[in-house]
Amino acid sequence: MSIETTGERSAPRPPYPVITDETAPFWDSAHARALQLPHCRGCGEFFFPPAEFCRFCWSEEISWDQVAGTGKIFSFVTFQRMYNRAFEELLPYHVIVVELDEGPRFMSRLTGLAEGEIPTVDAAVEVVYEDLDETTTLPLFRLQGAAR
Amino acid sequence: MSLSNRYAIAGTATSRLGKVPGVGAISLMTEAMRSCIEDAGIDRSEVDGVICRGPDDVYGFHQRVAERLGINVGFSTTMDNGGASQIMSVALAAMAIDAGLCNVVLCGFARDAWSRTHRSEEARVAGRAASVARYEWGGEEFGMFGAPAMHGFGARRHMAKYGTTKEQFGAVSLAFREHALRNPNAQMKKPLTMQDYLDAKPIVDPFSMLDCSLRSDAAGAMLVMSAERARDLAKTPVLISGFGTHNNTQGWFVDDHMLTTAAAPSSKKAYAMAGITPADVDTFQVYDCFTYMVIAQLEDYGFCAKGEGGAFAASGALALDGALPTNTAGGQLSESHAEGVLQIVEAVRQVRHDYGPERQVKDANIAMVSGHGGNTVCHSSMVLTRG
Ligand SMILES: [Zn+2]
Numbered sequence: 001m002s003i004e005t006t007g008e009r010s011a012p013r014p015p016y017p018v019i020t021d022e023t024a025p026f027w028d029s030a031h032a033r034a035l036q037l038p039h040c041r042g043c044g045e046f047f048f049p050p051a052e053f054c055r056f057c058w059s060e061e062i063s064w065d066q067v068a069g070t071g072k073i074f075s076f077v078t079f080q081r082m083y084n085r086a087f088e089e090l091l092p093y094h095v096i097v098v099e100l101d102e103g104p105r106f107m108s109r110l111t112g113l114a115e116g117e118i119p120t121v122d123a124a125v126e127v128v129y130e131d132l133d134e135t136t137t138l139p140l141f142r143l144q145g146a147a148r
Numbered sequence: 149m150s151l152s153n154r155y156a157i158a159g160t161a162t163s164r165l166g167k168v169p170g171v172g173a174i175s176l177m178t179e180a181m182r183s184c185i186e187d188a189g190i191d192r193s194e195v196d197g198v199i200c201r202g203p204d205d206v207y208g209f210h211q212r213v214a215e216r217l218g219i220n221v222g223f224s225t226t227m228d229n230g231g232a233s234q235i236m237s238v239a240l241a242a243m244a245i246d247a248g249l250c251n252v253v254l255c256g257f258a259r260d261a262w263s264r265t266h267r268s269e270e271a272r273v274a275g276r277a278a279s280v281a282r283y284e285w286g287g288e289e290f291g292m293f294g295a296p297a298m299h300g301f302g303a304r305r306h307m308a309k310y311g312t313t314k315e316q317f318g319a320v321s322l323a324f325r326e327h328a329l330r331n332p333n334a335q336m337k338k339p340l341t342m343q344d345y346l347d348a349k350p351i352v353d354p355f356s357m358l359d360c361s362l363r364s365d366a367a368g369a370m371l372v373m374s375a376e377r378a379r380d381l382a383k384t385p386v387l388i389s390g391f392g393t394h395n396n397t398q399g400w401f402v403d404d405h406m407l408t409t410a411a412a413p414s415s416k417k418a419y420a421m422a423g424i425t426p427a428d429v430d431t432f433q434v435y436d437c438f439t440y441m442v443i444a445q446l447e448d449y450g451f452c453a454k455g456e457g458g459a460f461a462a463s464g465a466l467a468l469d470g471a472l473p474t475n476t477a478g479g480q481l482s483e484s485h486a487e488g489v490l491q492i493v494e495a496v497r498q499v500r501h502d503y504g505p506e507r508q509v510k511d512a513n514i515a516m517v518s519g520h521g522g523n524t525v526c527h528s529s530m531v532l533t534r535g
Contacts, residue, residue, distance in 0.1 A: 004171050018284035055398075075308075076405065077300035078353035082273065083293035092353070095292045095299055097401050105401040108289035121308035138289060 014086035016136060022050055026065045033129050033138040037104055039065040048104035069127035070144065071100040076110065076119050094119050098141050112142035119143065152421050155242035156378035156385040156535055159371035160496040163476025165484040166335035167262050168365035173202045174209070176367035177258035178216045181367045184254065184369035190475075192217065195371075197244060198224040198252030199237040199489065201214055203260070213256075222250035230521020231435050231487040232393065233257065234368075235528035238492065239391040241372035251373060254445075257489035258367030265363055296360050296438060297352045299439065300523050302406035302438035304354055309455070314354065316458030317439040318345040321358045323466040324436065328478025330507045331466075335362050336482040355494060359439040361480035368489035370496065384500045385535035389514075390424070392417025396525040410527035411448035411518060418516070422531035426450040429531075430512040431498050432472050433491035435520040436479040445518055446472075448531075470532040473509045492530070499534040 017027050029036035038050045042059025046067060053060045074097040082088050094110040096119070110119055111128060124144040131137050161183030163176040171179075177200060185192055186414050202209035210224040223244045227233035234257050241253035265271050282288065306312045322345060328334035340358070348356040378385035394413035396405040426449060426480060434443045443457035451472055452460040466474040477483045477494040484490060495515035501508060512534075519528040 015282075015288040017289045018282065020284060023284050074401065075301040075305040077297045077304060077355075079291060079293075079297065080350035080353055084256060084288075084291070085273070093223065093291055095287065095290055095297060106285065107290055107292050109290040109292075110393040125444075140290075 010083050012085045015084065016132065016134065016139075019136075026050065027136065029064065029066070030038060030129060032138040033137070034066050035069055035127055035139050036064040036066050037100075037102065046100070046102040048106050059121065067100055067102050071098050071141075073097070073110075073119055073121055073123045073125055074099040074105050075121055092141050094124070095117055096141060106142050108139060110142065111140040150421065151242050151246055151388070152423070153389050153533070154375055155245060155372060155388045156375040157238065157370045157383055157388065157492075157496050157532065158190075158373050158378040158385055159184045159186075159231060159383065160493045161187050161369055162333070162490060162493055163367035163488075164256065165248070165333050165366045165464060165486075165490075166364055167266075168260070169263050171260065171263070171365065173206065173218060173258045173260045176260060177202060177209075177213050177256055177369070179214070179231045180256055180258065180367040180369040181217060181254050184199045184256070184371050184462045187383065188371045190252070190371075193212045194252045195219055195254055196222045196500065197241060198249035199227065199244075199253060201227040201233045201237070202258050203483045209328035211290040216274055220367070223253070227528045229395075229528075230523070231437065232395070232519045232521045232526040232528040234487060234489040235391060235517060235519040235530045236393055237386065238370055238530060239393070239528070242388055245374065248249045252377075253372045254369060255372060255488050256367060256422065258368035259486060261485070262365045286304050291505060294352070296355050296522075297493075298400065299438040299440055300352050300355050301400070302409075302444065303438070305406050306440060306444065307354060310458070312443065312458035314346065315342065316443065316462045317354070317359055318342055319462040320436070320439040320442045320466065321345055323461070324393065324475045324479040325482045327468065327476050328482035329400055331477045331483055334478040334483040335364055336478065355438060355440075357480075361437045361485040362482070364486060365439070366484040366486035368437070368486050368493045370492055386496045387535045388530065390418040390420070390422025390531035391529060392419075393526075393528040395522065395527065400524040404519050405525060407444070408454065409444050409448050409520070410525055411445045411520065411529070414527040415449045415516070415518070415529045418529035419467060421512055422533070424514060424531060428514055429472070429516045431476060431495065431509045431515045433473040433476070433495045433498075433515060433517045434474055434479070434487045436475055436481050437485075437520065439481070441520060442474070445520070449516065449518070468509060473512075476509055477505065487521065491517050491519070492532075495532045499532055501534075
């Protein structure tokens with residue numbers, strides 16, 4: 001991927017979510033601080049990634065519904081080397097595969113750890129929201145019970 | 149009628165390996181293919197098939213390659229399954245010959261990954277992330293980059309579920325380095341100690357530099373034809389005894405694909421087609437993109453039980469004189485990374501008994517080869533037997 005820079009800023013702009021007609025509801029719901037995922041009316045499952053029909057039962061009756069925002073760490077890695085200058089000052093940071101209580105798994109970043117605190121597989125997490133700008137918000141996760 | 153043992157690899161070769169500045173992937177491919185034809189001892193006019201893979205941004209790679217070789221062919225295509233492609237190229241060659249589409253097929257893979265990422269510091273940083281197009285759910289907005297992190301999720305989970313340790317990952321890295329020191333063409337030439345391994349530059353925990361395969365300019369090629377025709381040539385033919393493939397296409401995050409990988413069903417098919425069991429395998433040439441994937445595959449290929457791959461690697465089994473001599477040329481961790489094609493080349497050389505005693509696996513008659521890739525979830529397996 002290319003390293004983008006904006007105008008005279010020396011710090012590069014972080015990669016933004018790829019927002020398309022299909023992915024927009026996810027990012028819009030994060031921005032509204034009420035994360036939604038596609039929810040199948042046919043079989044009742046939430047699923048990810050979003051698609052025009054349910055990958056379990058192929059029902060096309062899909063609605064975007066809010067999830068509880070709680071789950072656990074399915075796995076995680078800790079970035080120690082810089083891959084992109086926009087994340088340099090976050091190093092070391094933890095990218096997680098989160099498993100929501102509703103079932104779907106996807107990637108996010110762990111935030112709000114105390115100095116030296118190390119995540120563990122299966123640790124309980126909850127969603128928190130971080131604005132990239134006035135229209136775009138990332139759903140991040142923190143350990144449940146972490147101080148605000 | 150089963151294809152088992154009816155087709156053979158009649159020749160094999162690599163290009164120059166490691167750091168080959170000024171030479172692109174197409175040229176590396178043709179370099180390996182010319183040497184491969186020479187190794188088999190035939191004339192290029194006999195070649196009527198090309199199945200290969202190159203960098204993802206070269207459209208119609210097979211045509212570009214055949215153009216430079218100066219041949220028209222009855223069958224050719226480019227593979228698009230990452231590191232699982234190379235074994236499938238050989239399998240597809242046998243199937244295409246069996247279908248009557250062609251008779252003598254060049255298979256291969258080439259990349260110029262070292263040269264591409266060492267032109268500048270910016271290229272070096274950019275090259276760490278995937279070289280392919282951005283995927284909308286690839287996680288870059290969260291700071292997720294590159295194949296080491298994706299495989300690292302599996303490594304972390306294996307450590308959490310089975311108690312696998314950093315030292316056990318290190319045993320894989322050290323075993324393959326030891327083999328590379330015996331291989332004059334290997335990219336890595338320095339001996340390694342466990343302390344060196346544990347002190348290595350961190351990348352994406354649980355992986356450091358020495359858990360990750362190399363960036364290489366490298367190509368490898370194989371020539372496939374009927375076993376009958378191969379028996380008329382000077383070199384010992386290497387029979388394609390079995391192959392299998394399986395793709396966990398629902399993804400790396402689904403079910404427990406990170407722990408029991410697509411290698412499990414893939415290898416089962418290859419064992420069944422060849423009519424052998426894991427105990428019959430004399431040498432394993434495994435797709436070692438990351439140390440963890442070796443441990444997962446030792447389990448998934450049935451060389452040890454699930455969860456015991458770390459202990460198996462640490463037992464010394466992977467050494468040239470161990471219970472399962474593995475990646476005897478150094479693997480992608482220490483020889484060169486060419487998306488698994490060098491594993492096929494080494495398997496052929498071992499079962500042909502090409503080497504002197506310093507590199508030859510004693511009585512190597514059956515090799516198992518693995519290939520892994522394609523968004524982390526695609527796998528292929530092949531049993532090669534001395535003909
Ligand atoms: Zn459904």
